[in-house]
Amino acid sequence: MGGDPVIVPPALSSARASDEGLIPSPTMAVERTGRLTYVARNENGAEVRVGTESVPGTFTPGELLKIALAACNAMSAEARLVHTLGPEFDSETVIETLKHEQEERYARFRVTLTAPVQDLEEEKRDRLSERATVAVQKNCTVGRTLEAGAAYEFLLAGEGE
Known part of the structure; x- marks a missing residue:
């Protein structure tokens, strides 16, 4: 028959040495x-x-990626913002991107969360910014995934397989 052998990748749940501590999340x-x-x-x-x-x-899929990152940042920072600003405040989170056209990928993201912090004392505002940043870095799954560069694979399967 000749040709290259067909390599079937293992199921995502198959254990690999580098997968220690990983658990499946909802499909x-x-x-x-x-x-x-x-x-x-x-x-x-x-x-x-x-x-x-x-x-x-x-x-578009790219817009959904941007939305996911912006929303994840906002949600991750929210507890810190509520602690300082109270439960009722307006905010808007805007995401800007630089796209590498030839490689069809985003190269850089900038997330800006705007909230009513302009009247806070400088020290309190700086502390809130620092704590919100730490919360985002610790809790934003989307951002952490982009930073780590998660691997993915594409498979084509027949119906019922």
Whole structure:
């Protein structure tokens, strides 16, 4: 028969020496609903439409990555902000990116969380900024994953496999 052997990668749950301390997290799936259009749902009943920039009412995968990082940063910093600002405050988290066009990847992200901190004393504001930054660095799974450069693999399977 000749040719290169087919290499079947091990299941994600298969143990490897470098996988110590890893546990599986919930599986997610996207369902194709049309040409370059998909819908993702979670167990809570939420749903998001994914498509190209030309498909109205959808987010692109890159936009979802940015949204995930921005939301993760905001949610990770929230306890620190609530502690200082109280439970009722408005905020907006904006993410800026630099994209490497030829390699079709993002090279850099900058997340800016704007909250009503302008009237805090400088020392209190600096302490809040430091504590919020530490909370984000410790608790933002998306940011920590991007920093560590998680590996991924693509597999094509037949229905029912």
